[in-house]
Amino acid sequence: MISKTNPKRSYRVRSRADITLGLLYLGVDILVSVAAQLVLKNAMLRLGAFDAGAGWLNYVATMALDVEVIGGLSLYGSGMILWILCLSKLDLSLAYPIGTLQYILIFVGAWWLFDEQISPLRLTGMLVICLGAFIMSVDLHKK
Amino acid sequence: MNPLVYAVASISLILVSQILFKKGVLYLELRPDSSAGLLLRLWRMVFQKHIFSGLSLNVVAAGCWLLALSHLELSFVFPFLSLNYILIPVFSTILFHEQLSNYRLLGIGVICTGIFLIALS
Numbered sequence: 678m679i680s681k682t683n684p685k686r687s688y689r690v691r692s693r694a695d696i697t698l699g700l701l702y703l704g705v706d707i708l709v710s711v712a713a714q715l716v717l718k719n720a721m722l723r724l725g726a727f728d729a730g731a732g733w734l735n736y737v738a739t740m741a742l743d744v745e746v747i748g749g750l751s752l753y754g755s756g757m758i759l760w761i762l763c764l765s766k767l768d769l770s771l772a773y774p775i776g777t778l779q780y781i782l783i784f785v786g787a788w789w790l791f792d793e794q795i796s797p798l799r800l801t802g803m804l805v806i807c808l809g810a811f812i813m814s815v816d817l818h819k820k
Numbered sequence: 821m822n823p824l825v826y827a828v829a830s831i832s833l834i835l836v837s838q839i840l841f842k843k844g845v846l847y848l849e850l851r852p853d854s855s856a857g858l859l860l861r862l863w864r865m866v867f868q869k870h871i872f873s874g875l876s877l878n879v880v881a882a883g884c885w886l887l888a889l890s891h892l893e894l895s896f897v898f899p900f901l902s903l904n905y906i907l908i909p910v911f912s913t914i915l916f917h918e919q920l921s922n923y924r925l926l927g928i929g930v931i932c933t934g935i936f937l938i939a940l941s
Contacts, residue, residue: 714894715894717885717886717889718889720886721886721889721890724890725890726823726890726891727826727887727890727891729821740883740886741883746886750882773905780899784895786894787893787894787898788895791893791894793894793895795895798937798940798941799895799896799937799938799941801937802899802936802937802938802939802940802941803934803938804934805930805931805934805937806899806902806930806931806934806935806938808930808934809902809905809927809928809929809930809932809933809934810902812926812930813905813909813923813924813926813931815923815927816921816924817924
């Protein structure tokens with residue numbers, strides 16, 4: 678594959694203020710995104726498993742009007758905006774590996790709040806995914 | 821029906837929306853209008869046809885994600901979101917001729933292994 682990247686523009690030098698602000702956005706993004714997933718999971722536990730048969734429209738309507746679902750989705754949307762803000766200040770090579778903290782926090786939250794059983798296999802899978810994200814970020818700044 | 825279908829649907833829709841966002845941004849870059857104010861530029865961005873379609877797909881994706889959450893444990897289904905770490909670079913290579921370095925290929929392989937382990941758990 679031929680690279681179209683101009684070598685002079687292959688990566689930007691970030692100022693210290695940019696990095697600090699970017700890390701702040703990223704930290705808040707991680708917390709907000711994890712909170713979003715936990716709130717949404719809590720809401721869906723209350724609403725019960727979706728059945729694609731009769732009454733599906735009723736279920737979707739109840740879901741769309743649920744206060745907790747709306748709150749969770751708002752957090753989810755705020756997370757996306759914070760992620761975009763973060764990427765305008767930080768390189769992906771820094772944002773990706775730090776972002777894997779989300780997986781760890783989700784696991785802790787699901788175990789603590791919902792009593793999910795985290796098997797050694799599942800924990801290993803999560804850590805392997807984080808490792809993969811670290812490897813991918815090694816030369817991501819040379820996009 | 822395996823409830824993982826809802827999660828896969830959500831992840832695929834997010835993938836398509838990301839591709840549409842990229843297409844939309846490239847489209848706008850060809851027609852710069854720096855004279856317009858920030859709000860007007862934001863408005864044009866949101867209502868650019870590709871970006872608008874991408875945003876709409878994201879709403880559907882969120883709905884599918886909720887249906888997946890209603891069946892599956894969060895610690896099981898959440899790691900599947902990392903499929904997009906794999907799919908987005910692969911599709912960027914195919915559609916936008918972006919480069920896929922050896923590190924990225926290796927990372928993609930490792931993430932695949934992790935997702936496989938989660939699927940088994």
